[in-house]
Amino acid sequence: MEEGTTVTTTDATFCLHQVSITESSEDDFQYEEVPGDDEFSLQDGDEDLAKALHTMQEQAVDAQIMAQRPGQIAKHSLSEMPEVVDDFLCNFLIRMGMNRTLDCFQTEWYELMQRGVLEPKDIGFVPDAYTCNQHLERENKCLRKEMESYKLAANKAKEALLRMQKERDFHRMHHKRVVQEKNRLINDIKRLKTHYASYEPMLRQLNEKYEILLREKMLTSLERDRVVGQITGLQATLQSLESGSTIHIPVTKAGHKGEREDALEGPSQRALREARVSSGVNPYDPAKDVTKQMSKRYPKDSEFPVDIQVNPYLARAKECVRPLKSGMYRLSNTLKVHDLAVSCLALHPRKEIVVTGSDDRLWKMWAFPNGNIIMKGEGHTDWLSGCCFHPSGTKLVTSSGDTTVRIWDFAKGGCILTLEGHSYAAWDCSWHSFGDFVASASMDKTSKIWDLNSERCRYTLRGHKDSVNSIEFLPFSNILLTSSADKTLSLWDARTGLCAQTFCGHMHSCNHATFNMKGDTIVSCDSYGVLKLWDIRRGVPMVSIDAGPHPGNQVAFDPSGCIVALASNDGTVKTLELKSGNLSSLVGHEDEVQSIIFDHKAEHLVSGGSDGTIRIWN
Numbered sequence: 001m002e003e004g005t006t007v008t009t010t011d012a013t014f015c016l017h018q019v020s021i022t023e024s025s026e027d028d029f030q031y032e033e034v035p036g037d038d039e040f041s042l043q044d045g046d047e048d049l050a051k052a053l054h055t056m057q058e059q060a061v062d063a064q065i066m067a068q069r070p071g072q073i074a075k076h077s078l079s080e081m082p083e084v085v086d087d088f089l090c091n092f093l094i095r096m097g098m099n100r101t102l103d104c105f106q107t108e109w110y111e112l113m114q115r116g117v118l119e120p121k122d123i124g125f126v127p128d129a130y131t132c133n134q135h136l137e138r139e140n141k142c143l144r145k146e147m148e149s150y151k152l153a154a155n156k157a158k159e160a161l162l163r164m165q166k167e168r169d170f171h172r173m174h175h176k177r178v179v180q181e182k183n184r185l186i187n188d189i190k191r192l193k194t195h196y197a198s199y200e201p202m203l204r205q206l207n208e209k210y211e212i213l214l215r216e217k218m219l220t221s222l223e224r225d226r227v228v229g230q231i232t233g234l235q236a237t238l239q240s241l242e243s244g245s246t247i248h249i250p251v252t253k254a255g256h257k258g259e260r261e262d263a264l265e266g267p268s269q270r271a272l273r274e275a276r277v278s279s280g281v282n283p284y285d286p287a288k289d290v291t292k293q294m295s296k297r298y299p300k301d302s303e304f305p306v307d308i309q310v311n312p313y314l315a316r317a318k319e320c321v322r323p324l325k326s327g328m329y330r331l332s333n334t335l336k337v338h339d340l341a342v343s344c345l346a347l348h349p350r351k352e353i354v355v356t357g358s359d360d361r362l363w364k365m366w367a368f369p370n371g372n373i374i375m376k377g378e379g380h381t382d383w384l385s386g387c388c389f390h391p392s393g394t395k396l397v398t399s400s401g402d403t404t405v406r407i408w409d410f411a412k413g414g415c416i417l418t419l420e421g422h423s424y425a426a427w428d429c430s431w432h433s434f435g436d437f438v439a440s441a442s443m444d445k446t447s448k449i450w451d452l453n454s455e456r457c458r459y460t461l462r463g464h465k466d467s468v469n470s471i472e473f474l475p476f477s478n479i480l481l482t483s484s485a486d487k488t489l490s491l492w493d494a495r496t497g498l499c500a501q502t503f504c505g506h507m508h509s510c511n512h513a514t515f516n517m518k519g520d521t522i523v524s525c526d527s528y529g530v531l532k533l534w535d536i537r538r539g540v541p542m543v544s545i546d547a548g549p550h551p552g553n554q555v556a557f558d559p560s561g562c563i564v565a566l567a568s569n570d571g572t573v574k575t576l577e578l579k580s581g582n583l584s585s586l587v588g589h590e591d592e593v594q595s596i597i598f599d600h601k602a603e604h605l606v607s608g609g610s611d612g613t614i615r616i617w618n
Contacts, residue, residue: 046419056150085123097208218353218365218374219411222394225350229392247333300454302436304478304495311476313515313559329575329605329617331588335371337364342608345595346387346396352599356608357384363398363408369604369616377408379415386428391435399426405440407452421451423459426469430480437494439480441471447482449494459497463490470512470554474519481522483510489524489534503534505541512554516561523564525552531566531576547574547583554595558602565605567593573607573617588615 029267093102112118123308158429187295197553247255338358346355352368363384365375382401389396396408405426431438437458447461447468466485471478478491487510489503506526521542522534528550532541550570557564566574573586573593591610598605605617 004548006296020216046338053153057154061145082362087120088408092143101401121422134428195235196597204246214372214374222392222410226392226394242420253380296452298451298456300363300451301456301458302451304437305434311517311519313319313475329573329586331586331615332604332618333369333371333431333617334588335614335617336612337366337367337371337614338362338612340383340612340616341591341594341610342612343384343594344387345597345606345608345614347360347390347597347599347606348389349393350600351390351393353393354597354606354614355387356614357388358612359383361400363387363396365410366614368599375410377414379406380404382425385426386430388431390431391433395435397429397438399440400427403442404431405438405450407438417452417455419448419455419457421448421460422446424467425469428472430472432478433476439471439473439494440484443467445484447471447480447492449480459609461492461497461499461501463502464488466509469510472514474515475517477519481513481515483513483524485509487526489522491536496591501536501539503539503541505532505534505544506530514555514557516557517559518561521557521561521566523555525566526553527551529566529568531564533578543578543581545576545581545583547576553593556596558598559600560602563598563602565596565598565607567592567596567607571609575603575605584618588617589613593596 037229041282042183090102093099093105106554180547182556197262221543241523258288303408337356338360340359341363342356343360344357347368348354349618352366354366355363356366361378361380361383363377364373366373368484377398380398380400380402382396384400386399387396394410396410398408399405401531403420403422403424403426405419405422406416407419409416419438419440422440422442422444426440426442428441429438430440438452439447440450441447444466445462445466445468447464448457449459449461450456451458461480461482464482464484464486468482468484470483471480479500480492480493480494482488482490486510487504489510491501491503492498493500503522503524506524508526508527508530513522515522520536520537524534525533525547526532527596528552529546529552531543531545531547533543534540535542547566547568550568552568552574553564555564562578564576564578566576568574569592570586571587571589571591571593573589573596575584575586576582577584589607589609589611590613591608593607595608596605603618606614607617608614
């Protein structure tokens, strides 16, 4: 409705009523367009207004029809509906409430009719003027009632319009205030982004410095351990020389650099030669030194140590006087270390440091158990499957789905050697306790022993009929353990590359196998979650535990040899207490558990899963 428009209602006997609606002045505020077909919903309590509007619409339609056919309606009302005199008078008396007069009239009227004084033809009809006046009077009353309802509806409509105008003004003001607040917040966000951008280079620089300092701290600690190992070895050598006894091979190869030196002998080989010299054996006697004869073709080949060494970590196992029970482990920490699955774990030989390998082609070194990252390495072109520390803790070996085995030097911060020879993915790798040899297992049904001094494959172990899934050196010996998808385990002599013993008993593919600390027992798991403990001397299974039906991915002994942990494909870590046979499940991972290790004192259990996390249990 335009400004100044007037609505007028008139009647013959009523005064003029006017309702003026003026539109408030519009400002320059921009509003979104409202669709024209939106339904207008009245508030509660306005049902009368709706009825009045509906009645007005019906009356307007009736008035339009009557205006189109006025003559027909008048003719029908006057000619087709005549009224006799007696009915007219009776109706008049009834309407006026004159009941006694009506009784007298009816008595006298019917007496005259019975006596024949009044004939029906003499009675006649009431003139049309009276009937028309009567109809007009009734219409007049109806119009008065309708006018009252229209007045009431108009007043309610006016009140509703004023109320909606006030609400519109309130919401308009509120919208302007919200827009102002939004613009202020946008300006604040832009200012904060600019402020953060000015600090971002400094934060990046500080983060880089922090990582460099951590790496330097780690390298300094490793160098200190190396020097301590050298001093210990020299002191033992001096004591042996003074006493005139046989020189024993150093337990830790801290002085071994493992680099591509020009000399023909590595530190381990030099120690072996000196031990033979001091014991009265001529190291250059061709009749007694077969390895020297074979080394004419490969002069840099390393020599395998004598197979009579004692595992020094047995003393550490004896210190673990109170091993935890299998059901006492509880989740203490969760670290998100990779974007993809954690496929392998390795624990530093002496320090609380863990290396994780992942399907994202990276390995990362973490401080344990706080989770601070120390170093990471990239270079593999496919997922990592296995990792193992050098006995001195200064290097790392990794195996990958790209068929290669890589050697990493922490001091140099990168890969120093890539070993190629497998035709399919390499599943696992292990380092010899003297640091000169690395063993790898592959999907191509073979295992390989690599000489790091000559950088070549010394032996290819053939005998399994399916993929070789895991491989491990027995600590301080030349014995290798492999597990295969052909449902068997095998022991190999690394000096000759020949199979010494085969263990049969699994009904499904063997996924992993490992030694206990003493080296007299093997535990293995298969693709149906069955655990088996084997007696190495007898070559038969001692115990068989069904932890399935989900596959077991990896098993591990604790240092005391009393508890076995299993990484299961159902997302749990299962622990078996050997004395009681109690099998417990540790729930925490959101996906399959791929790897598991104990720390040096069996106080913590570390598991890696397909959810990209490692979880620490204590």
